[in-house]
Structures are given as C-alpha cells and as structure tokens.
Amino acid sequence: MKFPTLTRLPQYKRFNFEPRYYDPVKEDIQERTSRIKQEVSQLAEGQQHNIYHSNIAGSFSKRSNYTKKTSTLQLVIFIFLIFLFGGYLWYGNYVFFIFLLIIPVYFYFRLKRISKQR
Numbered sequence: 001m002k003f004p005t006l007t008r009l010p011q012y013k014r015f016n017f018e019p020r021y022y023d024p025v026k027e028d029i030q031e032r033t034s035r036i037k038q039e040v041s042q043l044a045e046g047q048q049h050n051i052y053h054s055n056i057a058g059s060f061s062k063r064s065n066y067t068k069k070t071s072t073l074q075l076v077i078f079i080f081l082i083f084l085f086g087g088y089l090w091y092g093n094y095v096f097f098i099f100l101l102i103i104p105v106y107f108y109f110r111l112k113r114i115s116k117q118r
Contacts, residue, residue, distance in 0.1 A: 087095030 084095060084099060087098070
C-alpha cells in the first residue's frame, strides 16, 4: 500500500537495448564486391591508377606526423618536470614562483609568433 506524499519520488529508469547483428563475412563480401565494381568501372573508362596505393600511402604519412609531434611534446614535459623537481631540491619553493613568471612570458612570445605567421 502506497501512502500519499507531497514530494514526487523518482521512478526507476528502463533500459531498452536492441542488439545489432554483426556479420563479418557478409561485410567482407560487400566490401570486396564494391571494390571490384569500382575497378571494373575504372577499367571501362580507361583510367588505370591504383586505388590501393593512395589509401595506404595517406594512412602511414598521417600517423608518422602525429607520433612525431607527440614524442616532442612528451620530451618537453619531461624536461620541464625534471627542472622543476631539481630546482625544488636546490632552491625550495622559490622555483615554483620563478616558473609562474616564466610560463606567461613563454606563452606571450609563442602567441606573438603565431600571430605573425597568419
């Protein structure tokens, strides 16, 4: 038996999940047939450039550029933390104040350089 109240109690939330069926064999067959149709249409038109070459070359060049930027950023952060820790051991809390003064100057010159490039 439910007693009447002035406040509204939250109802339980229902979760409605409809699973999707994934068939890797069917997807592979569809991909192959579409690729073969595209190749046949290109041969009929007289165009004979390789489709696979452009896809593969583009994928690897983007990835290598991304990892290069990431590794340099990780190196800069690591060096920053080493200097911060070493300075704290030698000079104490004053190092934090020095870095608080240096960081805005760095960002100022960096933003100034970016604005000149535009």
